[in-house]
Amino acid sequence: MFEYMGDRISNAIKNIRGMGKITEDNINDAMREIRMALLEADVNYNVVKEFVASVKEKSLGADVGKSLKPDEVFIKIVKDELISLLGGEYEPLSTSEKFEVIMLCGLQGSGKTTTAGKLANILRKKYQRKPLLIAGDIYRPAAITQLQEIGESLNIPVFTEDEKNVLKIVNDGIKYAQENNLDYVIIDTAGRLQIDENLMQELKDIANNISLNEVLLVIDAMMGQDAINVITGFNEALNLTGCILTKMDGDTKGGVALSLRHLTNVPIKFVGDSEKLDGLSEFYPTRMAERILDMGDILSIAEKVEGIISEDDAKEQAKKMQRGTFDLEDFLTTFKQIKKLGPLENIIKMLPQARSMGLNNVSINPKDMAHIEAIILSMTPYERKHPEILKATRKQRIAQGSGRSVEEVNRLLKQFEAMKDMMKMMSNGKMKMPF
Amino acid sequence: MGLFSKFKNIIKKKEEIVKEEENNIEEVIEEKTEETFEKNVKSKKKNKKNVLNEVEEIKDYDKGLKKTRDEFVSKLNFLGIKYTKVSEEYFEELESILIMADIGVNTVMKFMDKLKARVKHENITDTEYLKEVIVDELLVIYVEGESLSDKIKMNEKGPTVILMVGVNGVGKTTTIAKLAHKYKSEGKKVMLIAGDTFRAGAVSQLEIWAKRTDSEFYGQEESDPASVVYDGLVKAKKDNVDIVLIDTAGRLQNKVNLMKELEKVNKVIATHIEGAPQETLLVIDAATGQNGIMQAKAFKEITNITGIVLTKLDGTAKGGIVLAIKEEVNLPVKFVGLGETMNDLKPFDIENYIYGLFKDMI
Numbered sequence: 111m112f113e114y115m116g117d118r119i120s121n122a123i124k125n126i127r128g129m130g131k132i133t134e135d136n137i138n139d140a141m142r143e144i145r146m147a148l149l150e151a152d153v154n155y156n157v158v159k160e161f162v163a164s165v166k167e168k169s170l171g172a173d174v175g176k177s178l179k180p181d182e183v184f185i186k187i188v189k190d191e192l193i194s195l196l197g198g199e200y201e202p203l204s205t206s207e208k209f210e211v212i213m214l215c216g217l218q219g220s221g222k223t224t225t226a227g228k229l230a231n232i233l234r235k236k237y238q239r240k241p242l243l244i245a246g247d248i249y250r251p252a253a254i255t256q257l258q259e260i261g262e263s264l265n266i267p268v269f270t271e272d273e274k275n276v277l278k279i280v281n282d283g284i285k286y287a288q289e290n291n292l293d294y295v296i297i298d299t300a301g302r303l304q305i306d307e308n309l310m311q312e313l314k315d316i317a318n319n320i321s322l323n324e325v326l327l328v329i330d331a332m333m334g335q336d337a338i339n340v341i342t343g344f345n346e347a348l349n350l351t352g353c354i355l356t357k358m359d360g361d362t363k364g365g366v367a368l369s370l371r372h373l374t375n376v377p378i379k380f381v382g383d384s385e386k387l388d389g390l391s392e393f394y395p396t397r398m399a400e401r402i403l404d405m406g407d408i409l410s411i412a413e414k415v416e417g418i419i420s421e422d423d424a425k426e427q428a429k430k431m432q433r434g435t436f437d438l439e440d441f442l443t444t445f446k447q448i449k450k451l452g453p454l455e456n457i458i459k460m461l462p463q464a465r466s467m468g469l470n471n472v473s474i475n476p477k478d479m480a481h482i483e484a485i486i487l488s489m490t491p492y493e494r495k496h497p498e499i500l501k502a503t504r505k506q507r508i509a510q511g512s513g514r515s516v517e518e519v520n521r522l523l524k525q526f527e528a529m530k531d532m533m534k535m536m537s538n539g540k541m542k543m544p545f
Numbered sequence: 546m547g548l549f550s551k552f553k554n555i556i557k558k559k560e561e562i563v564k565e566e567e568n569n570i571e572e573v574i575e576e577k578t579e580e581t582f583e584k585n586v587k588s589k590k591k592n593k594k595n596v597l598n599e600v601e602e603i604k605d606y607d608k609g610l611k612k613t614r615d616e617f618v619s620k621l622n623f624l625g626i627k628y629t630k631v632s633e634e635y636f637e638e639l640e641s642i643l644i645m646a647d648i649g650v651n652t653v654m655k656f657m658d659k660l661k662a663r664v665k666h667e668n669i670t671d672t673e674y675l676k677e678v679i680v681d682e683l684l685v686i687y688v689e690g691e692s693l694s695d696k697i698k699m700n701e702k703g704p705t706v707i708l709m710v711g712v713n714g715v716g717k718t719t720t721i722a723k724l725a726h727k728y729k730s731e732g733k734k735v736m737l738i739a740g741d742t743f744r745a746g747a748v749s750q751l752e753i754w755a756k757r758t759d760s761e762f763y764g765q766e767e768s769d770p771a772s773v774v775y776d777g778l779v780k781a782k783k784d785n786v787d788i789v790l791i792d793t794a795g796r797l798q799n800k801v802n803l804m805k806e807l808e809k810v811n812k813v814i815a816t817h818i819e820g821a822p823q824e825t826l827l828v829i830d831a832a833t834g835q836n837g838i839m840q841a842k843a844f845k846e847i848t849n850i851t852g853i854v855l856t857k858l859d860g861t862a863k864g865g866i867v868l869a870i871k872e873e874v875n876l877p878v879k880f881v882g883l884g885e886t887m888n889d890l891k892p893f894d895i896e897n898y899i900y901g902l903f904k905d906m907i
Contacts, residue, residue, distance in 0.1 A: 150650045152834035155641045218857065219714025219830065223746075251753035256746025263745070303860045305612055330714060334647035334834025336862040339616075343861075357713060360797035362836045385713075385743075476802050 118147035119188065119403065127181040132169050137184065141166055144188070151363030152334050157195065157372050165191050189399050196378070196395035197371040201352065203229075203379055204323045205237045211284060211295040211320060215313055215348065216328035217340060218301030221356035223253060225328050225382060226298040227260035228390035229354075234266065235388075239294040244283035245270045246316075247300035257298055264387055267292065276300075277315050284320070304343025317348050324351040326379065329370075331355045332362040341374050350374075356382035359389070359456065367398065384452050401459075423447070434534050438494035441526060442486045449479065484512035485522050497523055562600055603897055609859045609883025610901030617646055617863055618903060621679070625672045631664055635672060639679070647834050647862070649869025656682060680903055686868050687895055697879065698823045698851070704736075704781050706789045706814055706821035709854075710807060710844055711828035713795030716856040716882065718747065720828055721790045722754035723882070723890035729758055733787040738777035739764030740810060741794040751792050758887075761786060770794065771809045778817045791822070798843030811848050826879060828854045831864035838866070841874040852879035855893070859884045 122143035129136045141162055148158045168187045204210060214222045214229075230241040243261055245268060247253035254270050261268035267290070269283035280297055287295050297316070302309035317325060325348050327341060344350060355367055358381045371377060378393045427444060430436040448454065454474045486494060488511035493500060500508070500523065509516045620642045628635040636657065643653045660682055669675050699705045707724070709717045718741070725735045737755045739762070741747035748764045755762035761784060763777035774791060781789045793810065796803035814821050827850045829837050844850050858864050858881050867878050878893040891897075 146650060149644060150835055152647075152836070155644050159641075217832070217860070219716055221714055224744075250750070251757075252746040252750035254746075255749045256744070259745035303857075305861060330830070330832070332712070332830075332834060332836040333832050334837075334862070334866065335645040336647065336832045336860070337834075339861045340832070357797060359799075360712065360836065361799040361839055362834075365834065474801075475805075 118143050122147075123181050123185050123188070126184050127179065129180050132172060132180045132184060134166075134170060136180075137166065137169055140184070148365065148368070151368070152337070152365035154335060154338050154365070154369035154373060157369045160372075161191060161195060161368075185403065189403055192368070192399035192402060193395050195368050195372050196398050198395055200392065200394045200396075201377040201379060202392070203352070205233070205239065205294075207323060209288070209293050209295075210239075210323040211297065212324040212326060213297040213299060213313070213316060213320075213322050214326050214328050214354075215299050215344060216301060217303065217330070218250075220301065220328045220330045221382060222301065222328045223247065223256050223260065223298050224385075224387075225354055225356060225380075225390065226257065226296050227264055227266070227387050228382065229380070230261075230266045230294075230296055231264050231387050232390055233294050233296075237294075240292045241266055241294040241296055242283065242287040242290075242292040243268045244280055244295060244297045246276050246279055246297050248274065248276060248279070249300045253298075253300065260387065276312055277319060280316055280320060304340050304347070310343075310347050313348055325349065326351065327353045327376070328356055329353055329366065331358045331364045331366055331381070332360060333366050337366045338369060338373055341370060341376065345374055345376055350376045352377050352379035354378070354380045354382065354390075355393075359383045359385075359453075383456060386452060389452065434530065436530060436533060438486055438489065438497050438526065439491065442483070442494065445479075445483065445486075449483075454479075481512070481514055481518065482522060485509075485514055485519055488512040497526065562603065602891060602894070605883055605889065605891055606894070606897040606901035609881075609889065609891075610898070612861045613858065613863050614901060614903070616861060617642070620645075621676060625676050628672050631670050631672055631675055636661065643865070645863075646865035647832075647837075647869075648865035649835060649838060649873070652686065652869040652872050655872075656686065683868070684895075687871050700818070700820060700823050703818060704778075704786045704789045704821075705823045706778070706791065706818055707824045707826060708791045708793065708811070708814065708822040708848070709826055709828055710793050710848060710850075711795060712797050712840055713744075715795070715828045715830040715833075717741075717795065717828045718750050718754065718792055720826075720854050720856060720880070720882065720890060721751065721792050722758060723887055724790055724880075725754065725758040725760045725788075726887040727890065728788045729760060734761070734785065735788045735790065736761035736763065736777070736781045736784070736786040738762075738774055738781075738789060738791045740770045740774050740777075740791050742766060742768055742770050742773060743794040747792070747794070760790075770806060771813045774810050775813050775817065778814065782818070798840050804843070804847050808847050822849075824851045824879075825849055826852050826854050827876070828856055829866065829870075830862075831855050831858040831866075831882075832860060832862035833866055835866070835869075838869055838873050841870045841876055845874060845876065850876055852877050854878075854880045854882070854890075856882035858882055859889070 122140035126132070126136060126140055144165070145158055145162050148161065149155070153161075165187055168191070169184055172183050172187065204212070214226055216222050226243055230243055233239040233241045243257055243266060245254040245257045247257075258268050258270065269279075269286050271279045271282055273279050276299070283297070284295055287293070299313060300309070302313075304310065316322075327344050327350050329337065329340065333340070341350075341353070353370060353376055355364070355378055358364060367378060367381075380390050381393050383389050383391055423443075427436070427440055430440055453476075485508060488508045489500075493504065505516050505519050509519050624635065624638055624642065627638075640653060640657055643656065644650060648656075660679065663669070663678060663682070664675065669678065697705075697707070709721055711717050721737060725737060728735045735758070737751055737760050739748040739751045741751070742765070748766050752762050752764060761781075763773070763780050765773050765776070770793065777791070778789065791810075791814070793807060794803070796807065798804065811822070811825075825848045827841060827844050829840060833840070841850070841853070853867065853870065853876050855864050855867055855878050870876055880890050881893050881898070883889045883891055
């Protein structure tokens with residue numbers, strides 16, 4: 111998402127490297143680059159202006175000592191400023207009360223209904239809450255069906271009512287939650303323009319009559335300069351407690367994230383980063399700033415992996431890799447676990463220096479992954495443990511069984527061998543991990 | 546002043562049309578009472594119906610773009626009051642206004658260079674006059690280059706297929722409903738095909754719209770979009786449908802597999818009906834920022850995008866991204882969404898758009 115902006119900033123900074131000290135002259139080009147990069151990322155014009163001025167002022171006043179080079183000082187300043195733009199501290203969702211009600215609002219098509227499902231999923235998984243989804247979008251055709259289908263696939267209850275008064279639906283829904291021992295209510299509402307007074311009144315009525323723990327604005331990360339009008343409009347009407355940025359898995363440059371907090375003081379709480387129902391991540395300003403500057407986000411990777419692969423499994427496999435006894439059966443297990451992490455591209459992008467290694471544009475076709483799995487699954491367990499016995503006829507059978515060609519089977523085996531060699535070398539200390 | 550004076554005239558003309566019509570309506574009512582002139586009135590009314598349509602359209606643009614205009618034009622006007630003479634500060638603030646309208650950084654930078662050159666060349670110092678030059682030059686961005694048709698291509702022999710594509714949440718399904726309504730009211734037989742088998746509720750959403758607009762419908766949940774489209778087209782041919790509108794799942798343009806799926810759908814359509822899809826419309830949310838350019842580029846690579854539908858222009862968004870898209874990707878806008886009712890999808894008309902945007906300024 112932020113790649114482009116980050117690249118331009120990194121390039122700008124490169125030019126400062128080798129300079130003896132920071133002067134107005136030698137950072138001018140860098141400042142211009144950064145300004146353009148931010149504008150092209152749809153960062154609000156005024157925010158860009160302030161950001162550039164502030165970085166410049168701090169850089170010129172910075173004390174470049176003997177131990178730090180000018181570019182290091184400069185990048186530190188840029189990073190700190192980015193973090194402060196993004197809001198500084200991580201602000202978690204309210205989860206400490208016994209019974210909580212939150213409302214999602216936003217423009218049409220920002221992704222409220224999908225986000226409602228994703229939030230419910232996180233609340234149940236990470237916070238052990240028992241969520242209820244209330245279908246409050248009575249206008250868009252099939253919006254209720256959509257929420258019901260999402261609820262069904264997650265096995266989370268959805269409250270619906272054939273009723274024209276949304277406040278009544280919400281009230282009844284909350285009653286339903288209390289009666290059924292559910293402790294976290296998420297209200298999905300219809301999309302509306304912040305200038306639509308009638309519809310905004312409907313939300314205000316809910317906010318005034320229901321004790322809401324959070325009012326979250328769901329906003330599309332691809333939005334342009336108008337984002338600020340939308341956020342201000344909703345915030346003035348409803349006192350937002352946070353925002354959720356959706357569609358961050360696109361190639362948006364995500365400038366909204368950089369403008370939002372700074373201009374409105376409304377914190378970003380989550381970002382939507384995949385179409386799957388577990389594609390919602392907590393938003394950490396520091397980690398995001400590091401990602402923008404291609405410093406990687408190992409912490410987030412670790413968290414993702416932790417939730418899916420158990421430590422024991424990982425250790426067991428690492429041992430096998432070291433001993434060189436890692437076979438196709440183990441490969442398949444690992445492979446399946448990795449698949450659970452969601453799109454691999456998203457993980458790879460979070461590695462430090464991913465962009466300078468050209469990993470940011472890697473696209474992995476899920477079909478290729480499925481083919482690899484199909485090929486391995488077409489082998490007998492014995493073959494998986496002893497791939498060396500695979501000769502022409504067996505390969506043909508496997509190719510037929512998996513619907514792939516013999517060449518593909520060969521390629522997979524070759525890659526697997528190469529991988530095994532690499533693992534051995536790494537564990538012998540002959541080769542270092544690239545990061 | 547070239548183009549600008551032309552537009553001044555257009556705006557005047559539009560205003561006259563609106564005014565004249567208001568007078569005429571009274572006339573019609575008077576005439577109606579005299580039964581002897583009945584025949585006469587009928588023919589006159591027919592003529593007037595055309596004019597009336599045009600007037601309605603101008604008014605819709607006027608209304609739909611009000612919020613946009615209020616902000617954009619008042620900023621430009623204020624700039625003229627703040628600086629009576631052209632200066633560096635003036636340019637800087639102008640640049641900010643244009644960027645805030647999402648016109649696109651590259652487009653704005655080029656525009657600024659051009660404007661500065663012109664100011665120097667023509668020795669312009671008065672900001673009041675420069676304001677007119679600005680509108681003029683903005684227009685040039687859109688009308689420059691090859692002239693692109695904003696008309697919908699129709700298939701003479703068989704159904705006309707219109708494929709709707711775009712990222713998530715831009716309003717594809719709603720736009721289809723509005724288009725269905727439009728073609729239905731023109732007396733066409735319309736069919737909607739639910740090619741979005743991914744998003745929960747998408748098929749039912751389209752089915753409801755089919756019922757409301759009294760259109761035919763084909764959809765199959767939990768099925769491969771390409772096969773749904775295939776079966777739908779078979780049915781469309783059999784039922785002698787005039788216009789087929791195909792909904793597709795929202796997809797972010799950097800998702801390889803989803804873009805491949807779209808390629809497949811496109812192939813199915815092309816092999817089934819010659820020359821189809823006659824139109825592939827990329828739906829873009831007016832509030833989209835610079836990503837709109839990437840969307841246009843990526844979708845154009847996969848499918849033969851013939852035009853853009855700019856939705857949600859009734860908000861405060863300026864939709865300036867269409868200027869950048871025209872300049873960088875060379876795609877015309879074919880329809881704009883100016884409100885939430887069924888009649889609020891209008892064929893894009895650059896003159897009406899400019900009128901709606903700059904009316905107060907001139």
